[in-house]
């Protein structure tokens with residue numbers, strides 16, 4: 079069910095981008111499109127099932143007696159459990175994403191771990207062939223290095239919650255997170271309409287709301303080239319960027335240039351982008 083709902087929304091986003099001319103010849107780089115196909119195939123066929131099997135096996139070893147023990151929470155307090163799940167999942171996503179973007183750690187022991195996060199997340203920021211034509215597209219949601227899905231703490235958190243019995247909460251939470259993440263990657267800047275609206279009440283209300291939720295332009299700024307690419311770490315809850323990391327940056331225009339500078343191998347090969355590990 080989760081796959082059907084998130085997949086249908088993905089198709090709606092593609093249709094929107096197609097109708098608004100995102101896929102015209104020359105606009106998207108071929109390596110980017112190959113990367114989207116490679117990452118989507120790998121996530122659904124290899125990484126997600128494999129990481130779930132690994133986490134379930136480890137949880138069975140460490141938490142064997144507790145399997146299903148939190149099921150009562152979703153039976154009695156579904157909405158509150160769902161809210162807590164989303165808040166925590168998004169928080170753990172932010173921790174991993176922050177590690178991937180922060181400066182090299184002062185602690186020597188942490189550096190190799192940080193390097194894995196940085197390398198695994200780097201492909202998410204490679205768009206276009208290092209030229210100014212780079213375009214955002216909804217497929218970029220799935221683009222990460224192969225190791226990303228194995229190391230991100232939110233993936234571990236969500237599968238452990240599933241193991242502990244939060245089945246419905248996991249499904250609904252993943253649908254909400256999935257749909258929101260897809261929509262912030264889509265080339266659809268509806269938020270700029272509100273952020274620049276001539277009515278000051280509407281404009282300011284939306285500006286306030288952008289402190290709580292992440293919108294497409296806020297996330298596209300994270301994909302830009304320049305200082306804003308270290309801002310807006312969260313896909314859904316901007317409030318963490320605002321209150322925890324101090325990394326919230328609400329701009330009233332779309333970024334002029336997207337994607338990080340690439341080396342020759344990254345420009346040439348999707349396989350290289352995907353498989354580089356360290």
Ligand SMILES: [Zn+2]
Nearest residue numbers: 175179199202
């Ligand atoms: Zn990032």
Ligand SMILES: [Zn+2]
Nearest residue numbers: 202263297301
């Ligand atoms: Zn992104």
